[in-house]
Amino acid sequence: MRKAIFLIISIVIIASFSFSAVTSQTVASSLGMVAAANPYAAEVGAEILEKGGNAIDAAIAVSFALGVVEPYASGLGGEGYAVVTLANGEKFAVDFKSMAPQAATYEKLEELGTSISGVRYTPKGALVPGIPAGIQMMLENGASMSLAELIQPAIDLARNGFTVNETFASVTSDNYEKLLENAPEFLKDMLLWEAGDTFVNEELAKTLELIKENGIDCFYHGQIADAIVDYMEKNDGFITKADMENYVPYLREPVHGTYRGYDVYAPGPPVSGPQLIAILNVLENFNLSAMGPFDPLAIHIIQQTLVLEDVDRRYYISDPDYYDLPVNGFMSKDYARLRAMVIDLNEALDPDSYWDYAGEAAPFEEGKSYEEVLIEKNKETAGVVAEINESPSTSHFSIVDKYGNAVAWTQTLSSFFGTGSYINGFFMNNEIGNFASSYRAWDIINLEPGMRPRTTICPTIIQKDGKVKYVIGTPGGGRIISTITELIVDLIDFGMPVDEAVKMPKFVGYTFYSNLRMEKGMPDNTVKALEALGHEVKLYDYPDLYFGGPNIISVEDSGLMIGMGSIRRNGAASAPEK
Amino acid sequence: MKRILILLLITFFAALGFSNAVTEEATLTFEEPVLITSGGQSPGALQMMVLAKMSGIKYEFIKDVEAATDNVVPFNTLIIVVGASGKGLGAAGIDVDTEIERVVELCKIARGLEKKIIISQIEGATRRGESSDRIADAVVEYADYLLIKDDANEDGKFTTIAKEKEIPIRLFDNTSDVKDILKELFLE
Numbered sequence: 001m002r003k004a005i006f007l008i009i010s011i012v013i014i015a016s017f018s019f020s021a022v023t024s025q026t027v028a029s030s031l032g033m034v035a036a037a038n039p040y041a042a043e044v045g046a047e048i049l050e051k052g053g054n055a056i057d058a059a060i061a062v063s064f065a066l067g068v069v070e071p072y073a074s075g076l077g078g079e080g081y082a083v084v085t086l087a088n089g090e091k092f093a094v095d096f097k098s099m100a101p102q103a104a105t106y107e108k109l110e111e112l113g114t115s116i117s118g119v120r121y122t123p124k125g126a127l128v129p130g131i132p133a134g135i136q137m138m139l140e141n142g143a144s145m146s147l148a149e150l151i152q153p154a155i156d157l158a159r160n161g162f163t164v165n166e167t168f169a170s171v172t173s174d175n176y177e178k179l180l181e182n183a184p185e186f187l188k189d190m191l192l193w194e195a196g197d198t199f200v201n202e203e204l205a206k207t208l209e210l211i212k213e214n215g216i217d218c219f220y221h222g223q224i225a226d227a228i229v230d231y232m233e234k235n236d237g238f239i240t241k242a243d244m245e246n247y248v249p250y251l252r253e254p255v256h257g258t259y260r261g262y263d264v265y266a267p268g269p270p271v272s273g274p275q276l277i278a279i280l281n282v283l284e285n286f287n288l289s290a291m292g293p294f295d296p297l298a299i300h301i302i303q304q305t306l307v308l309e310d311v312d313r314r315y316y317i318s319d320p321d322y323y324d325l326p327v328n329g330f331m332s333k334d335y336a337r338l339r340a341m342v343i344d345l346n347e348a349l350d351p352d353s354y355w356d357y358a359g360e361a362a363p364f365e366e367g368k369s370y371e372e373v374l375i376e377k378n379k380e381t382a383g384v385v386a387e388i389n390e391s392p393s394t395s396h397f398s399i400v401d402k403y404g405n406a407v408a409w410t411q412t413l414s415s416f417f418g419t420g421s422y423i424n425g426f427f428m429n430n431e432i433g434n435f436a437s438s439y440r441a442w443d444i445i446n447l448e449p450g451m452r453p454r455t456t457i458c459p460t461i462i463q464k465d466g467k468v469k470y471v472i473g474t475p476g477g478g479r480i481i482s483t484i485t486e487l488i489v490d491l492i493d494f495g496m497p498v499d500e501a502v503k504m505p506k507f508v509g510y511t512f513y514s515n516l517r518m519e520k521g522m523p524d525n526t527v528k529a530l531e532a533l534g535h536e537v538k539l540y541d542y543p544d545l546y547f548g549g550p551n552i553i554s555v556e557d558s559g560l561m562i563g564m565g566s567i568r569r570n571g572a573a574s575a576p577e578k
Numbered sequence: 579m580k581r582i583l584i585l586l587l588i589t590f591f592a593a594l595g596f597s598n599a600v601t602e603e604a605t606l607t608f609e610e611p612v613l614i615t616s617g618g619q620s621p622g623a624l625q626m627m628v629l630a631k632m633s634g635i636k637y638e639f640i641k642d643v644e645a646a647t648d649n650v651v652p653f654n655t656l657i658i659v660v661g662a663s664g665k666g667l668g669a670a671g672i673d674v675d676t677e678i679e680r681v682v683e684l685c686k687i688a689r690g691l692e693k694k695i696i697i698s699q700i701e702g703a704t705r706r707g708e709s710s711d712r713i714a715d716a717v718v719e720y721a722d723y724l725l726i727k728d729d730a731n732e733d734g735k736f737t738t739i740a741k742e743k744e745i746p747i748r749l750f751d752n753t754s755d756v757k758d759i760l761k762e763l764f765l766e
């Protein structure tokens with residue numbers, strides 16, 4: 001039977017074979033592939049594929065399962081975005097970003113004598129969750145199996161328990177104080193979970209069973225909504241029953257760009273797909289493949305591009321229902337040509353002057369060429385935006401089925417354990433921290449009732465000649481776009497296999513980092529040359545979860561799929577055996 | 579086969595003997611009230627606080643208590659839970675060197691006031707590392723007692739120190755065991 005599995009790169013079999021899927025950090029198969037941040041969740045997805053489900057079915061099951069085995073990173077109280085490409089050529093995205101409650105306003109916060117940062121780790125920090133609604137939309141758009149079938153593996157994991165891994169233990173340890181205060185029942189008799197312990201969540205099993213029996217509607221209109229609202233009333237949160245009932249996910253078109261002959265499909269605003277495409281457009285102006293992955297000039301160009309487009313992101317990405325922004329101009333090749341011209345190949349930009357390099361994408365929205373804009377150059381600078389402290393939480397998974405359907409799905413609670421509010425076995429997000437810390441007339445992320453916060457997540461599918469080539473995504477807060485960009489460059493420009501691309505030391509270009517943050521592992525001369533270019537290099541241990549935990553899949557021309565789970569987060573790939 | 583069995587039995591009894599040797603000093607007793615603090619700002623100290631509460635001993639928990647005589651005088655025993663956390667140190671706005679200075683000074687004050695000192699490593703192997711070991715090494719010479727999670731001692735670090743410096747040591751398997759050990763040390 002195993003003959004169907006062409007290649008198992010890593011010998012370590014992480015999980016049991018109870019589902020008869022093959023699970024490891026790197027797996028190759030032509031029968032379908034799931035790569036996720038946790039081996040149990042990856043295996044759940046592979047089992048669904050083995051049962052005849054498609055990529056969307058598997059994605060729904062993995063989403064539920066991740067909420068059980070990584071309750072700190074996502075779950076029913078979270079939000080996210082998914083991008084789907086189908087074998088028939090159809091493409092769509094599901095926006096299940098969280099939504100600000102009606103009572104959440106700057107005026108209200110001021111009246112209460114607090115602020116966004118003051119409520120970020122309290123029940124007021126929670127926005128209306130989107131994951132269950134996102135799952136419902138996926139069920140209605142391509143799923144072939146029933147909710148009952150797709151939620152059952154998560155119920156089994158919650159009820160029967162699973163072995164705690166090092167990531168679970170370490171994240172729980174880092175958040176012990178928050179948990180002791182807000183969710184002591186989550187702990188092991190008030191103490192920390194340790195790797196090797198068995199974690200059971202009967203309360204979550206019951207909640208998932210409610211959803212199985214009554215449908216996802218009960219999360220927004222029924223018993224679970226009541227439990228959330230009751231919690232919020234008792235603990236001074238903002239979310240009301242009307243907020244829950246008014247939540248809707250959006251079926252959207254993914255944004256599209258090209259990079260060296262590949263088609264890139266990514267999520268639109270309020271998340272970072274347009275930024276990723278803008279970055280790739282800039283990089284296309286440089287012959288990176290002539291340089292190589294350890295060439296300091298390549299790293300310099302990529303890092304400076306990341307910084308420039310992060311500055312732009314802060315002016316061009318927000319909730320499209322609230323702001324009319326020149327997103328197409330931001331993603332245009334002509335705009336990218338001008339942005340590429342900002343990069344000084346001899347010297348790094350002074351971090352204190354990053355904001356002086358904000359671009360002007362609006363003329364490109366009108367279809368102007370870069371030559372025209374160059375002639376009438378009108379460079380404007382904008383004000384400084386306050387820093388948002390983004391943690392390496394969040395969870396991403398990638399799926400490709402044997403038919404050629406693909407799903408890239410990222411879901412999150414914002415910070416690990418979100419607000420810490422623990423309701424019916426799951427945690428509530430703390431996405432309020434992604435709005436501007438206080439009202440600023442010129443800003444585009446001011447908190448407004450009903451608005452969805454801007455975040456950096458970016459589940460991405462890359463096609464070549466109409467066929468899925470790569471499914472990519474990662475957690476990592478402010479490092480997400482850096483890590484995804486580097487993966488794409490490593491795969492496409494440098495021709496690396498997925499395992500090598502994931503294992504490459506990662507670095508960051510981000511507006512608020514005055515230094516060049518980088519995992520150890522680059523040659524000494526590369527680091528010294530970057531310093532000679534004016535970068536202040538700050539080295540991190542390798543591997544470090546700070547730089548994200550990509551779970552990615554590549555599809556070879558032969559149809560062989562290679563999946564790789566994160567080395568920075570105990571991730572895994574899993575494939576059906578038949 | 580017989581030989582192997584005999585060898586296994588010898589190993590078992592030798593291990594049992596060693597285990598008794600390192601735990602027999604547990605008959606020592608300490609006096610309340612207890613000041614619990616962290617050495618490295620990891621969550622271990624907070625776990626010790628929870629265990630102290632469960633055990634019913636009189637304690638006060640001040641994670642980053644200032645090394646000042648007035649802060650030590652009200653207590654009869656000082657428990658320092660060692661374990662470095664980059665996140666915890668960052669949140670406290672200090673680096674590992676500053677933390678070492680604080681806990682060493684605290685030990686000196688306690689020793690000067692003739693208070694008893696327990697040094698504990700409660701988070702096991704996952705909280706071993708260069709910074710954690712530096713903190714442990716800096717304070718261990720002041721210890722009247724070592725209370726160490728067994729898997730933090732896989733390399734024999736703490737039992738070796740205990741032997742060299744003649745400090746009684748108690749090894750435990752599970753963090754929850756500390757509750758009963760505290761009862762034993764303070765209440766029996």
